Amino acid sequence: MTTTSSAPPSETVASGDEALVELLRLSGRGYTVVRHVLNQLPSGPADRTSVLGPMVTERKRRPLQLYLLLLTVWPWLQNQQPLPNIVWARALTTDTGRIWTATNVSEAWNDLEERGLITRERKSRAVLITPRREDGKAPYTPPGAIKKNHRETFFILPGTFWRDGWFEKLSMPGLAMLLIIAGLTSDKQEAWLTNKDAGKWFGLSPRSVEAGIEDLRTKHLLEERAEWIKAPLSAIGATQRHWYHLTGEFDTDQRRALQERTRQEVRARMSASGAQKASGSTIKIKKKGAATGATADRKVKRRRKSAEES
DNA sequence: CACTTCGGCCGCTTTGGCAG
């Protein structure tokens, strides 16, 4: 282990997928827990738009992805050394999606900081990132705590969101509607909405709501059921109400089952010894982070560019 | 050394407006 060459042979450099999978594994549960307040503020104020809507309108895709990943790995990361930006970049870089560099990560942290979604603190060379609550209005706490007689509500994004690259394959409106509908169906099978109302509730344009739903539908993540209801003022005296639900791992029951399975696994792990866990894995990911500099990312970019040209 | 900021140009998404 005393090699001092500048770059490791390419076949030993971890790809984005591997970095992401490793992060998910280390984080201990394969899914992401998100409070509803990301999508929408609690009832009360007239304008309930929270952070998600504006992020869509302002096309802040990278910051949104990065924040969701931070929430995902935080249970593990909070007890670790800070992760280098280049590692975040590699985890979020997929084979067919956009390419992340340390610069992108830095700029995304910047945006998140302005939204109150993280704090960052420079620790000599590294930056220490700490998430804040999903509405940007308070420090982060583990979701689900009981506050003022009611439990903080949250929903989950199953592992497929990361593993199968949905965070990158979906359009920005698609991503937003996935979060919104996942939130609406966290405690029931389906939810209905209209483009116009949903736009108002979540701070999106009706066009984006529609585009998002369409994106989810064509990618088979969403199914729709039409129900006829009375509408005295419509031409035919009735109108359709559209009920939506997510499919596959995103389905309400499957998400519930996933949570339950994880709860049991965590319990089992707690009762077993935590000794083996501490040794191997953390070292591995640090090596990946340190060994491949920005040059490796540039190489990927160039490789891809020349592939496109030919 | 790792991270951050900057500048310039291009392309694209989102949105509003309008028509059918």
Place this chain on the structure above:
DNA sequence: CTGCCAAAGCGGCCGAAGTG
């Protein structure tokens, strides 16, 4: 409601220079 157009403004991209 759907389709289309145009405009605004943002992100992508890249290298280079600045900072702790």
